[in-house]
Structure formats: structure tokens, C-alpha cells
Amino acid sequence: EIAVAEFHKKIKEAFEVFDHESNNTVDVREIGTIIRSLGCCPSEGELHDLIAEIEEEEPTGYIRFEKFLPVMTEILLERRYRPIPEDVLLRAFEVLDTAKHGFLTKDELIKYMTEEGEPFSQEEMEEMLSAAIDPESNSINYKDYISMMVIDEN
Amino acid sequence: MGCNTSSTRIKNSQTSLRAVLIIQNWYRGYKARLKARQQYALTIFQSIEYADEQDQIQLCNFFSFMLENYTHIRKEEIELSQLTESKQDMRDKQDYIHLIDVPDSYQGPRLQFPLTCADIDLLLEAFKGKQILHARYVLEVLFETQKLLKQMPNFTQIQTSPSKEVTVCGDLHGKLDDLFLIFYKNGLPSGSNPYVFNGDFVDRGRNSIEVLMILCVSFLVYPNDLHLNRGNHEDYMMNLRYGFTKEILHKYKVHGKKILQTLEELYTWLPIGTIIDNEILVVHGGISETTDLNLLHRVERNKMKSVLMPPKEINKDCNNDSKPSKVGVTISAHGRIKASGCPSEHLPKHEWEQVVDILWSDPRGKKGCFPNTGRGGGCYFGPDITSKILNKFQLKMIIRSHECKPEGYEICHGGKVVTIFSASNYYEEDSNRGAYVKLCSGANPRFFQYQVTDATCFQPLHQRVSTMENSAIKILRERMISRKTDLIHAFQHQDRRKSGKLPVSQWAFCMESILGLHLPWRSLSSNLATIDENGNIEYMSSFRNIHIEKPIKEANSALVEILYRYRSDLEIIFNAIDTDHSGLISMEEFRTMWKLFSSHYNLHIDDSQVNKIANIMDLNRDGSIDFTEFLKAFYVVHKYEAMIKPEATNLGT
Numbered sequence: 001e002i003a004v005a006e007f008h009k010k011i012k013e014a015f016e017v018f019d020h021e022s023n024n025t026v027d028v029r030e031i032g033t034i035i036r037s038l039g040c041c042p043s044e045g046e047l048h049d050l051i052a053e054i055e056e057e058e059p060t061g062y063i064r065f066e067k068f069l070p071v072m073t074e075i076l077l078e079r080r081y082r083p084i085p086e087d088v089l090l091r092a093f094e095v096l097d098t099a100k101h102g103f104l105t106k107d108e109l110i111k112y113m114t115e116e117g118e119p120f121s122q123e124e125m126e127e128m129l130s131a132a133i134d135p136e137s138n139s140i141n142y143k144d145y146i147s148m149m150v151i152d153e154n
Numbered sequence: 155m156g157c158n159t160s161s162t163r164i165k166n167s168q169t170s171l172r173a174v175l176i177i178q179n180w181y182r183g184y185k186a187r188l189k190a191r192q193q194y195a196l197t198i199f200q201s202i203e204y205a206d207e208q209d210q211i212q213l214c215n216f217f218s219f220m221l222e223n224y225t226h227i228r229k230e231e232i233e234l235s236q237l238t239e240s241k242q243d244m245r246d247k248q249d250y251i252h253l254i255d256v257p258d259s260y261q262g263p264r265l266q267f268p269l270t271c272a273d274i275d276l277l278l279e280a281f282k283g284k285q286i287l288h289a290r291y292v293l294e295v296l297f298e299t300q301k302l303l304k305q306m307p308n309f310t311q312i313q314t315s316p317s318k319e320v321t322v323c324g325d326l327h328g329k330l331d332d333l334f335l336i337f338y339k340n341g342l343p344s345g346s347n348p349y350v351f352n353g354d355f356v357d358r359g360r361n362s363i364e365v366l367m368i369l370c371v372s373f374l375v376y377p378n379d380l381h382l383n384r385g386n387h388e389d390y391m392m393n394l395r396y397g398f399t400k401e402i403l404h405k406y407k408v409h410g411k412k413i414l415q416t417l418e419e420l421y422t423w424l425p426i427g428t429i430i431d432n433e434i435l436v437v438h439g440g441i442s443e444t445t446d447l448n449l450l451h452r453v454e455r456n457k458m459k460s461v462l463m464p465p466k467e468i469n470k471d472c473n474n475d476s477k478p479s480k481v482g483v484t485i486s487a488h489g490r491i492k493a494s495g496c497p498s499e500h501l502p503k504h505e506w507e508q509v510v511d512i513l514w515s516d517p518r519g520k521k522g523c524f525p526n527t528g529r530g531g532g533c534y535f536g537p538d539i540t541s542k543i544l545n546k547f548q549l550k551m552i553i554r555s556h557e558c559k560p561e562g563y564e565i566c567h568g569g570k571v572v573t574i575f576s577a578s579n580y581y582e583e584d585s586n587r588g589a590y591v592k593l594c595s596g597a598n599p600r601f602f603q604y605q606v607t608d609a610t611c612f613q614p615l616h617q618r619v620s621t622m623e624n625s626a627i628k629i630l631r632e633r634m635i636s637r638k639t640d641l642i643h644a645f646q647h648q649d650r651r652k653s654g655k656l657p658v659s660q661w662a663f664c665m666e667s668i669l670g671l672h673l674p675w676r677s678l679s680s681n682l683a684t685i686d687e688n689g690n691i692e693y694m695s696s697f698r699n700i701h702i703e704k705p706i707k708e709a710n711s712a713l714v715e716i717l718y719r720y721r722s723d724l725e726i727i728f729n730a731i732d733t734d735h736s737g738l739i740s741m742e743e744f745r746t747m748w749k750l751f752s753s754h755y756n757l758h759i760d761d762s763q764v765n766k767i768a769n770i771m772d773l774n775r776d777g778s779i780d781f782t783e784f785l786k787a788f789y790v791v792h793k794y795e796a797m798i799k800p801e802a803t804n805l806g807t
Binding site for chain 1 (some may be wrong): 169170171172173174175176177178179180181182183184185186187189190193194197517518519520564567614615616619620658659662672674675676677
């Protein structure tokens with residue numbers, strides 16, 4: 001009802017910002033950004049599956065709004081792919097910080113992020129390092145880092 | 155023991171895997187939101203830019219309106235003067251130039267005519283050293299350039315070969331650093347390194363005259379290998395609003411007016427476009443479904459004074475012009491607009507429209523051809539239109555500029571339309587890259603990107619995005635404050651229960667309809683207003699920490715708001731009236747102008763209020779108003795920041 005109508009408008013707004021030719025399509029490489037800008041946090045694997053669902057039968061490299069809208073609406077209605085709360089994120093860093101120093105070294109971070117889980121690309125790694133690493137100590141004080149990111153987002 | 159450690163190891167590694175996944179997932183979400191914020195900021199910049207262009211077009215409609223209504227006003231009220239084009243003028247100009255003395259104390263570059271590539275180097279070095287070229291040389295260069303341009307056809311024909319590729323550059327908008335970077339990466343123009351500069355050399359950036367000088371001098375040295383196309387900003391009316399006029403008058407206090415006059419005419423002689431290898435059309439904006447290249451080859455392009463001053467219908471009588479000065483409708487501007495309608499002075503309407511389409515249109519994905527409502531001029535053309543026109547004239551591709559693209563270039567319409575934009579960081583630091591394209595017959599176009607770097611580029615991504623976002627939001631809030639009364643009216647109309655709050659969708663609806671900007675309001679709402687626990691918008695919160703500084707206490711807010719909102723337009727109009735360019739206009743002129751203005755724009759402002767302001771502004775009681783001071787007096791104060799004067803914002807000029 002009203003909630004769905006509101007979701008539709010919200011989704012349309014987020015989609016249109018990336019619809020550069022104003023023809024109700026976006027480049028498939030922007031879909032992840034759009035979905036995440038709407039507050040959802042699918043993993044890379046989940047994103048991959050979603051794209052397969054909304055792509056054309058014969059992939060064109062573009063996603064049409066008509067296909068995107070129903071899938072995205074459902075995601076929002078079901079509150080799927082909820083974002084990570086701050087405290088869970090902090091604990092994740094603490095788990096990796098086996099020596100309980102309060103920080104991770106640059107090399108440790110690189111090793112974890114590029115070799116495990118859904119590995120970062122080089123670009124992603126460099127970007128994270130540029131903001132996270134204190135150049136003097138060559139390490140990341142993750143608690144400060146998280147606080148800074150949270151402030152920036154709000 | 156062995157079992158325990160291995161199962162602990164497995165458990166540990168599973169935990170650490172989960173932790174890694176959590177961090178990666180969070181980071182990707184964060185990065186995506188940054189990217190989205192960046193895109194929102196770009197969308198804001200672009201929407202406001204196009205809305206400004208619409209305002210400009212509306213202003214030109216106002217000028218037409220003024221022209222039509224002047225005959226009803228007593229002729230003595232406004233000083234009119236006239237300048238007719240004639241051979242006499244050319245000689246006058248030449249004499250004028252030679253009368254200008256370049257003093258020995260002048261430290262800047264001295265050009266030697268006829269120019270050689272040594273002069274190009276000289277200029278580049280001088281401008282890198284932030285020197286200003288003496289007015290004498292500026293005028294001489296412009297004069298010679300115009301002489302040469304007159305000999306060029308409307309469309310320059312170029313042929314490429316494997317040893318002679320041509321480089322096409324897009325909008326530069328006075329950004330000297332970008333031009334330096336292009337020449338650094340791609341080499342200076344020469345007989346073996348031809349260039350096409352596809353319009354919009356000036357306005358917005360701080361070094362429009364320097365960019366123009368380098369291009370003109372290069373053209374004079376290599377007239378067959380340096381090609382200039384006219385853009386929509388090669389237009390004296392656009393320059394009035396978008397900063398070039400100001401730049402000239404600031405840098406050349408004595409001869410600025412003469413330079414502007416010369417420029418105005420030079421623009422009209424710039425070719426409309428270039429055709430490469432008989433298959434690639436290079437024009438600044440685009441095409442429309444009625445684009446007729448055969449016609450465009452034939453038009454007298456120099457009769458296109460300002461793309462924004464449409465010719466009157468031919469049947470309106472032009473007898474008024476037979477007598478000079480006081481009769482009819484000549485307004486003096488830096489370039490003397492005359493009453494349109496005399497066929498000999500201006501293009502016929504259908505030809506004028508053809509040129510506007512070339513200079514103002516934008517490609518879009520939707521099929522068909524539609525009026526370009528974003529800019530107010532030219533049209534939106536779809537892929538079917540592109541195919542149709544390309545086929546009709548046996549061409550393969552259109553290269554155009556006119557639109558800022560994040561990557562500096564963009565390909566659309568199935569590869570048939572390329573946008574090339576050469577001013578990096580156009581809206582704000584890091585907003586976009588610049589690009590140029592190299593073409594050679596038989597080979598695919600090759601694109602080269604660049605970005606002028608600054609200390610800011612070494613900042614981490616989130617800081618750069620923040621900077622850009624703050625800049626965009628600030629401009630947006632200034633737009634809001636300039637329409638505060640209308641906005642509040644709309645909000646209150648929706649807010650039946652007078653709660654001071656509105657649901658997001660209603661707030662978004664009001665914002666879009668009053669501001670006339672199509673933006674992602676829901677996503678931007680948190681940046682523009684306070685939102686309560688239920689997700690409703692407290693609409694008055696937007697106006698809290700920002701207000702327009704009132705020059706006089708007695709002025710009421712609605713008036714202040716209107717004067718702020720139209721300050722660009724008013725400035726242009728005042729400039730147009732100010733015949734001797736003294737920076738002053740008389741009270742009578744001001745009153746008359748105001749009457750016309752408010753009538754045309756449907757403003758319900760008490761005339762007496764405006765008179766009161768004007769009277770107070772007449773500080774030395776001599777019946778004249780320094781309008782620059784008058785307009786400067788209206789600026790927006792952001793409470794928690796240093797005062798922002800209109801010139802300081804990127805899009806304010």
C-alpha cells in the first residue's frame with residue numbers, strides 16, 4: 001500500500017541518479033552501488049545472484065528499471081541484507097587482532113582482506129588503506145577508524 | 155592433543171573467516187554509499203547548471219519583451235545608442251589598436267606579428283607564470299583572428315592519415331591547467347599535430363582570456379591545423395552571466411570594453427563545426443531531427459549574434475531602424491543589440507533555430523526529438539534521430555561536447571555519438587576527469603583521460619566526497635533560500651494540521667515543483683532538513699542556519715529574496731543599460747527597468763519598496779546607483795561559516 005509506493009519512489013530516485021541516458025537503464029556495474037545506497041548490504045556472492053535474477057535473458061550489460069523495481073521492492077519489504085551494526089564490526093576487528101593490541105598492522109590487514117573471504121581487489125585495498133592506515137605506525141587503530149566512518153556517514 | 159588443536163584451529167579459522175567477511179561486506183557497503191553520495195553531488199551540480207541556463211533563456215525572452223515594449227516608454231528615459239557595422243569600423247578598430255601603447259615597464263609577453271610558434275611558447279610560459287597579456291596584444295590577436303576566421307567556411311573539412319591523427323578536445327571553460335595538461339600529454343599544435351577545439355573555451359573558469367589567447371595565437375600560427383568550433387558560451391550574452399565579462403573587466407580595466415566588443419563579433423565568425431574524413435561531424439551540442447547540414451553550410455553564420463536573442467518574425471516592421479538612436483528599441487550592451495527583425499542584420503528564424511540546435515542539444519537514450527527542457531534551448535535527440543541524420547548526410551559518427559561527464563568522455567547511441575569534455579574538476583575538486591580523443595581514418599578513436607591534481611587529490615576518498623557533497627548541498631540550500639517564501643507557502647498548504655512536519659513524499663513533491671529541479675529528494679532529505687523519529691520532515695528546519703543578508707533593515711524579506719534570486723539577471727540587465735560602462739545607472743533607468751522586469755517575471759513586489767532601496771543605495775545623492783555594489787549587497791549568510799559572497803560559489807557567477 002503506502003509503504004510500497006514510498007519504496008517505489010525511493011528506488012526510482014536511487015536508480016535515476018545512475019541512469020545517465022535517461023532511458024530507464026543503468027550499467028550493470030552500478031547495480032551494487034544502487035542497492036547499497038538504499039541501505040542494504042548484500043555480500044558479493046548475494047549480489048552476483050541478484051544480478052543474475054534481474055539481468056536480461058541475453059545479458060546486455062544494462063539493467064532495466066522494470067526488472068529492477070520488483071526485486072528491489074521485495075528486498076526492502078523483507079528487510080533483507082541488513083547493514084552491519086557498529087558493535088559487530090568492532091568485534092570482527094577484535095577477532096582478527098589475535099594479539100589484542102587494539103590495532104592491526106598494515107600487512108595483517110592486507111593479508112586478511114586480499115586473501116580470505118571475498119577478497120578485495122587491489123583498488124579496494126588501496127582505498128581502504130588510504131583512509132585507515134596511520135602512516136607513522138603503519139597500522140590501523142580500528143576503533144578510531146570505525147568511529148570516524150560512522151561520523152562521516154552521519 | 156592433536157585433535158583438539160586442529161579443531162580449535164578450524165574453529166578459529168572459521169571465526170576469522172566470518173570476521174573477514176563482515177569487514178569486507180561492511181567496507182563495500184560503505185564504499186558504495188560514498189560513490190552514491192558523489193553521484194548525488196554531481197547530479198545537484200548539473201541540475202542547477204542547467205536550471206541556470208534556463209534562467210538565461212528566460213532572461214533573453216525578457217530582452218525580447220523589453221524590445222517590444224520600449225516603444226511605449228518615453229524615449230528620454232533610457233539612453234540609447236547605436237553602432238552600425240561597416241568598413242569604417244574595421245579601420246577604426248585597427249587605428250584604435252595601434253594607438254595603444256605598451257609601456258616599457260610592462261613585464262609580460264610581447265608578441266611579434268606575424269606570429270610564429272615561438273609566440274605560442276612565449277604565451278604558455280608567461281601564463282604559467284601567471285602574467286597577464288597586455289590589452290594591445292589581446293586586441294591585435296583578436297583582430298587578426300577574426301580576419302582569418304572570416305575566410306573559413308561554416309564547416310571546416312579535415313583529412314587524417316596514419317601519420318597525422320587529429321585530436322579533438324571538448325569544453326575547457328577557462329581552465330588553463332587543463333589546456334597545459336593536454337599540451338603536455340599530447341604535444342603542442344603543429345602541422346603534424348592538428349587539434350579541434352569544440353567550443354566553450356570561456357566562462358566559469360578563471361583564465362578564460364588566457365585560454366582563448368593561446369587558442370587564437372595557435373590558430374594564427376597554424377590556421378590549417380588548429381580548428382575552433384563555436385560553443386554555446388561563445389556568446390556575449392552567456393559571458394555576461396557566466397563570468398567571462400567580469401574576468402575581462404577585472405583584468406583589463408582600461409580597454410576591457412573594447413575587448414568585449416571585439417569578442418562579440420569574433421564569436422560570430424567561429425565556424426559552426428568540423429567534418430573529419432567526410433564521415434565524422436564535430437559540433438558543440440548536437441543535432442535535431444530537422445538538422446540540415448546543406449542549409450547550415452550556406453547560412454551567414456556571422457549574423458548569429460547571440461544564440462539567445464531570437465529574431466523577431468520577419469513581418470514585424472523594421473522601419474523603426476531607419477532613424478538612429480532614439481527611435482525604437484536599441485539597447486546598448488557591450489556589443490550593441492539592435493532591434494531584430496531587419497532581415498539584413500540577423501538570420502531568418504528557421505536558420506537561427508538550426509544553429510541553436512547545433513550548439514545546445516543533448517543526446518538521450520529515449521527515441522525521438524524533444525525540446526531540451528533542462529537547458530531551455532536546443533533539443534534532446536534519441537538514437538533514431540542520430541541514425542537518421544547520419545544516414546541522410548552519409549556520416550558515421552558525431553563527436554560533441556557540452557555536457558560534463560565523470561570520465562571526461564562518454565559513448566552513446568550505439569557508438570555513434572561521443573561526448574568529449576576537457577575541463578576536469580569542472581564542478582568541484584574531483585568531480586570529474588577531462589579527456590580528449592585522437593582520430594585517424596581506418597582506426598578506432600582513442601581516448602585519453604586526465605585530471606588536474608591538487609593537494610586535495612591526496613586526501614582519502616571519503617574526504618574528497620565530503621568536500622564535493624558539502625559544496626553541492628550549500629548551493630542547493632542557497633537555491634532553497636532564494637525561494638523560501640514560495641517553498642514555505644507550498645509546505646504549509648500541504649501541512650493541513652499545521653504540525654510543522656510533512657511526510658517525505660509530500661516534502662519531496664513541494665521541493666521538486668517549487669525549485670524545478672529533478673533530484674533524488676528522499677536521499678537528500680537528511681542533508682537538507684531535520685527528520686523526526688517517525689521519518690517526517692520538519693520543513694522549517696531547512697531555513698534555520700542560513701539567511702540572506704539584508705542590505706537595509708527596512709527592506710522586507712520577500713523583496714530581499716526576489717532580488718537575491720534574480721541578481722544574475724539584474725546584473726546583466728544593468729550592464730546592458732549602462733552604456734558608458736561606468737558601473738552606474740540612473741534612478742530613472744533603474745525604475746523603468748524594474749517595472750518592466752517585475753511585469754515580465756510576474757513579481758508582486760511593491761514598487762515603492764524597490765524605490766526605497768534604490769534611494770538608499772544612491773549614497774552620494776546624485777541620482778545614480780552603483781549597481782555592482784547594489785547587487786553585492788545581497789548574499790547568503792551561512793550561519794556557521796564565514797560569509798559567502800556570490801562570487802565565491804562555483805556556480806554563482
